Amino acid sequence: xxxxxxxxxxxxxxxxxxxxxxxxxxxxxxxxxxxxxxxxxxxxxxxxxxxxxxxxxxxxxxxxxxxxxxxxxxxxxxxxxxxxxxxxxxxxxxxxxxxxxxxxxxxxxxxxxxxxxxxxxxxxxxxxxxxxxxxxxxxxxxxxxxxxxxxxxxxxxxxxxxxxxxxxxxxxxxxxxxxxxxxxxxxxxxxxxxxxxxxxxxxxxxxxxxxxxxxxxxxxxxxxxxxxxxxxxxxxxxxxxxxxxxxxxxxxxxxxxxxxxxxxxxxxxxxxxxxxxxxxxxxxxxxxxxxxxxxxxxxxxxxxxxxxxxxxxxxxxxxxxxxxxxxxxxxxxxxxxxxxxxxxxxxxxxxxxxxxxxxxxxxxxxx
Amino acid sequence: xxxxxxxxxxxxxxxxxxxxxxxxxxxxxxxxxxxxxxxxxxxxxxxxxxxxxxxxxxxxxxxxxxxxxxxxxxxxxxxxxxxxxxxxxxxxxxxxxxxxxxxxxxxxxxxxxxxxxxxxxxxxxxxxxxxxxxxxxxxxxxxxxxxxxxxxxxxxxxxxxxxxxxxxxxxxxxxxxxxxxxxxxxxxxxxxxxxxxxxxxxxxxxxxxxxxxxxxxxxxxxxxxxxxxxxxxxxxxxxxxxxxxxxxxxxxxxxxxxxxxxx
Numbered sequence: 001x002x003x004x005x006x007x008x009x010x011x012x013x014x015x016x017x018x019x020x021x022x023x024x025x026x027x028x029x030x031x032x033x034x035x036x037x038x039x040x041x042x043x044x045x046x047x048x049x050x051x052x053x054x055x056x057x058x059x060x061x062x063x064x065x066x067x068x069x070x071x072x073x074x075x076x077x078x079x080x081x082x083x084x085x086x087x088x089x090x091x092x093x094x095x096x097x098x099x100x101x102x103x104x105x106x107x108x109x110x111x112x113x114x115x116x117x118x119x120x121x122x123x124x125x126x127x128x129x130x131x132x133x134x135x136x137x138x139x140x141x142x143x144x145x146x147x148x149x150x151x152x153x154x155x156x157x158x159x160x161x162x163x164x165x166x167x168x169x170x171x172x173x174x175x176x177x178x179x180x181x182x183x184x185x186x187x188x189x190x191x192x193x194x195x196x197x198x199x200x201x202x203x204x205x206x207x208x209x210x211x212x213x214x215x216x217x218x219x220x221x222x223x224x225x226x227x228x229x230x231x232x233x234x235x236x237x238x239x240x241x242x243x244x245x246x247x248x249x250x251x252x253x254x255x256x257x258x259x260x261x262x263x264x265x266x267x268x269x270x271x272x273x274x275x276x277x278x279x280x281x282x283x284x285x286x287x288x289x290x291x292x293x294x295x296x297x298x299x300x301x302x303x304x305x306x307x308x309x310x311x312x313x314x315x316x317x318x319x320x321x322x323x324x325x326x327x328x329x330x331x332x333x334x335x336x337x338x339x340x341x342x343x344x345x346x347x348x349x350x351x352x353x354x355x356x357x358x359x360x361x362x363x364x365x366x367x
Numbered sequence: 368x369x370x371x372x373x374x375x376x377x378x379x380x381x382x383x384x385x386x387x388x389x390x391x392x393x394x395x396x397x398x399x400x401x402x403x404x405x406x407x408x409x410x411x412x413x414x415x416x417x418x419x420x421x422x423x424x425x426x427x428x429x430x431x432x433x434x435x436x437x438x439x440x441x442x443x444x445x446x447x448x449x450x451x452x453x454x455x456x457x458x459x460x461x462x463x464x465x466x467x468x469x470x471x472x473x474x475x476x477x478x479x480x481x482x483x484x485x486x487x488x489x490x491x492x493x494x495x496x497x498x499x500x501x502x503x504x505x506x507x508x509x510x511x512x513x514x515x516x517x518x519x520x521x522x523x524x525x526x527x528x529x530x531x532x533x534x535x536x537x538x539x540x541x542x543x544x545x546x547x548x549x550x551x552x553x554x555x556x557x558x559x560x561x562x563x564x565x566x567x568x569x570x571x572x573x574x575x576x577x578x579x580x581x582x583x584x585x586x587x588x589x590x591x592x593x594x595x596x597x598x599x600x601x602x603x604x605x606x607x608x609x610x611x612x613x614x615x616x617x618x619x620x621x622x623x624x625x626x627x628x629x630x
Contacts, residue, residue, distance in 0.1 A: 017483055018496035019459030109453035246467050252453045253464065256417050261518065262440030262468035307454030 098320025101294020127158025292350020465517030472521025522560025
């Protein structure tokens with residue numbers, strides 16, 4: 001089951017309590033960090049340009065003098081201005097979505113909660129589409145005031161409103177009904193998508209092109225500017241979330257017990273909902289709907305390192321980032337020189353995985 | 368010291384508990400008994416700060432409704448009737464959650480070993496590595512008690528008594544473990560803490576409680592020592608049952624023998 005001993009600092013065997021998976025979790029986090037770096041390097045160098053990972057690294061650490069540079073000017077542009085922003089954005093979005101999934105699952109006390117499944121992404125999408133279509137007309141004051149922040153902010157508001165409604169509907173006296181949560185999520189998704197449909201119907205040709213690409217979910221539009229607008233929001237959410245890992249752990253015993261243990265449950269819930277909405281809103285704003293990362297990643301990790309959020313949240317961030325970079329690399333190389341939207345890749349892998357979770361849990365979760 | 372005066376609780380507009388006067392002293396076990404639906408759990412929830420109330424509940428000089436969760440967590444630990452768990456935690460991980468408030472009161476460096484010691488107390492040695500959801504109902508209840516014990520490991524902290532609130536702590540336990548758990552409660556009280564517990568077994572109540580509060584339809588029907596409170600007439604009135612109350616030959620502990628339902 002679990003190692004009962006681990007090697008201590010001086011090679012002595014330190015006795016470790018049975019059922020304590022923290023040593024294993026810490027090791028997993030280190031391994032995942034290494035994996036993330038390796039996959040990021042691989043992604044930087046995979047594709048039409050044949051610069052190797054070693055060359056890219058040597059170039060990165062070369063002096064300011066142009067003569068020292070290892071890469072050609074063309075390769076430098078491909079790597080630094082096209083692939084690197086994609087890798088960075090992919091990492092941010094993957095981390096944001098996976099951590100959001102883990103936090104929502106902790107909040108709803110349910111392994112099936114996921115921003116994509118319960119309609120938060122659809123709500124964020126509605127916010128984003130409103131800005132794309134109505135930005136020049138009805139929402140003009142809003143977009144003029146906020147500039148490039150208008151899109152992520154609208155997506156955040158859309159996600160926040162959806163999460164709040166969902167929580168109100170699905171939770172009664174601290175207990176969340178799985179069936180109500182999923183059904184309310186379906187209803188909210190349908191509603192958000194219907195309103196999005198109305199907006200698309202109103203859109204002109206240029207807006208339509210933007211919308212189609214955006215809706216399928218893609219990192220192809222990654223630029224340093226986009227990272228500059230959405231990145232900070234995601235980073236703040238990512239940095240904040242570990243601070244309520246303890247609270248989420250307590251919450252898995254129920255709201256009353258969490259409060260008895262000294263957790264300010266209401267405050268925790270509000271911050272968690274705001275954090276999830278911000279992270280999901282920002283990623284939906286820049287990349288459209290990328291599904292299943294939020295449910296697959298935390299679930300896989302819970303199987304190996306256990307449900308302790310102090311380790312689950314950082315590990316989810318790392319694995320989410322890794323998987324999304326990998327999916328993006330596949331999406332831009334599998335049908336090269338064309339591109340497959342990344343949402344298609346994550347759904348193709350994530351869909352069957354989700355079914356597998358449902359099959360495994362059939363005895364436990366009875367709808 | 369816990370002192371409740373004229374406590375009333377409303378749930379969804381309906382008055383569940385009204386006019387309760389209650390007292391729990393350090394060094395004592397205060398038992399709350401009464402038939403199903405008499406408001407015992409609701410009152411304990413008010414005591415735990417889960418429900419709003421009218422009147423006053425003061426623990427160690429602090430009004431419960433004005434105490435922040437983190438402060439309350441240092442004064443008392445609460446064992447609920449049942450706990451559902453969302454994720455596959457191990458027993459060790461559950462028990463360690465009792466320590467997240469950081470006020471166990473154990474000596475520095477001892478906290479790491481508290482889960483193990485608490486599990487030994489509730490007769491679950493060797494269960495630390497098991498998955499909580501795979502345990503029987505009675506075992507789960509004892510795991511939760513171990514968690515609660517970790518939270519207030521020292522019955523007295525900074526010179527102030529601390530309290531255990533137990534809602535039917537022995538309801539799904541076999542006789543041996545009923546006694547083990549009640550002995551833990553008695554030991555906690557002997558070392559200066561206070562215990563408030565809801566019990567259904569009147570004999571266990573008679574054996575262990577220093578003070579009994581009998582609830583009936585949301586109000587207090589009687590309060591006092593076991594021998595003062597447990598009488599044929601009171602029990603028949605409150606529980607709708609004919610019972611024989613006797614006194615065990617060895618000492619002054621009363622016992623209660625159920626006879627028949629009052630028609």
